[in-house]
Amino acid sequence: MRGLKLYAIGYLIFLYAPIALLPLFAFNDGTVIAFPLQGFTWKWFAGLATTPALHDAVINSLLIAATSAILATLLGICAARANARYRFPFKTGILGFIMVPLVLPEIIVGVSLLVVIANIFSMRLSLWTVVLGHTLICMPFAIAILNSAFDNLDASLEEAAVDLGETPWNTFRLVTLPLVMPGIVSSLLISFTISLDEFIIAFFLTGAEPTMPVYIWAQLRFPNSLPIIMALGTILVALSIVLLTVAEIFRRRGLARAGVRDTGGFL
Numbered sequence: 001m002r003g004l005k006l007y008a009i010g011y012l013i014f015l016y017a018p019i020a021l022l023p024l025f026a027f028n029d030g031t032v033i034a035f036p037l038q039g040f041t042w043k044w045f046a047g048l049a050t051t052p053a054l055h056d057a058v059i060n061s062l063l064i065a066a067t068s069a070i071l072a073t074l075l076g077i078c079a080a081r082a083n084a085r086y087r088f089p090f091k092t093g094i095l096g097f098i099m100v101p102l103v104l105p106e107i108i109v110g111v112s113l114l115v116v117i118a119n120i121f122s123m124r125l126s127l128w129t130v131v132l133g134h135t136l137i138c139m140p141f142a143i144a145i146l147n148s149a150f151d152n153l154d155a156s157l158e159e160a161a162v163d164l165g166e167t168p169w170n171t172f173r174l175v176t177l178p179l180v181m182p183g184i185v186s187s188l189l190i191s192f193t194i195s196l197d198e199f200i201i202a203f204f205l206t207g208a209e210p211t212m213p214v215y216i217w218a219q220l221r222f223p224n225s226l227p228i229i230m231a232l233g234t235i236l237v238a239l240s241i242v243l244l245t246v247a248e249i250f251r252r253r254g255l256a257r258a259g260v261r262d263t264g265g266f267l
Contacts, residue, residue, distance in 0.1 A: 019237055026230040033226050044231040051228070057215035061196055064127055064211060068134035069191035075135070076142030076187055081176075083143075084150035095143075102140045109137070110204035117205065125207035133201040138191035145190060149183025182250040189247035193240050 026045070030038035048054065082088075083095055101109060113133050117123045153176065161171040177184075199213035206214055216232065219225040 022230055022237060023234045025227065026234040028227065031224055031227055033230070044227040045235075047228045048231055048235075054212075054215060054232070057210050057212045060127055060209050061212035064130050064134060064202075065192045065195035067131050068138055068195040069188045071131070071135045072138035072142045072191045073146075073184060073187045075139055076146045077180075077184065079139075079143050080146035080150045083147055084153070085155070098143065099140045101137055106137070106198075106200040109133070110201045113201070114204045125205055127207075127209055129205040129207070130202050130211060133205045134195040134198055137198060137201060138194050141194060142187040142191050145187045146180070146183050149180040153179055182253045186247040186250045189243045189250070193243045193247075197236070197240065 024037065025033050027040055027042070028037045029041040029043075079095065079098060083091070110133065113129075113136070117129050117132070118125065123129060157175055157179070158171050161175045162168070166174065197213065199217065202211040202214050203217070210218065212232075216229055219229055
């Protein structure tokens with residue numbers, strides 16, 4: 001048991017130590033990413049405000065992440081609702097097929113999407129093609145979260161609303177949606193975070209308007225740009241932690257509202 005604990009601690013250190021180094025070099029006064037540190041400075045963060053190409057890439061990523069999160073969550077609501085309330089032929093196989101992007105290598109997904117979009121559908125690569133790819137990647141995560149929300153929903157509440165004269169749509173809008181709203185918010189936040197940080201799909205599907213991860217990758221060829229990238233990475237890590245924490249809070253709130261015991265989540 002002691003050996004397992006030591007292994008777990010060593011694994012976590014190996015996984016998160018590089019992330020912990022980001023703020024160190026982001027506040028380092030030198031341009032060389034190496035020890036010893038040369039002093040404390042804010043100039044790399046100030047440099048983020050004077051880089052128009054970075055601003056455009058950030059705006060592109062925010063638009064893509066917001067659109068992908070909304071689309072993935074809407075499709076996830078439909079799939080989770082069907083899984084929780086209906087029986088149909090090949091149900092397990094269909095839902096399993098939808099979850100396949102979780103286990104496929106992203107580079108395979110990216111190349112396949114590029115071939116289908118560019119060669120078969122003859123679409124011009126743009127922000128919208130990236131949205132399609134990110135929606136595909138985010139959907140399994142949204143479905144996994146929303147499946148839990150719909151499975152924990154008491155079906156008798158919907159039946160009572162129908163018995164009292166509400167239409168199926170009003171029942172879904174006035175009863176079901178408010179009860180699963182914590183799961184929806186959690187799905188939106190998780191999908192937004194995944195899309196914002198995703199690189200491989202964006203690398204294959206982006207056109208002349210790069211996303212933020214693609215821009216960062218391009219800047220790694222220039223040593224003088226590395227401290228600014230470190231500053232940007234520090235901000236992204238902090239933002240990701242905040243979004244994941246809020247998503248976990250909403251997930252636990254939804255379970256508490258449904259009276260279900262929490263068996264573990266994202267954090």
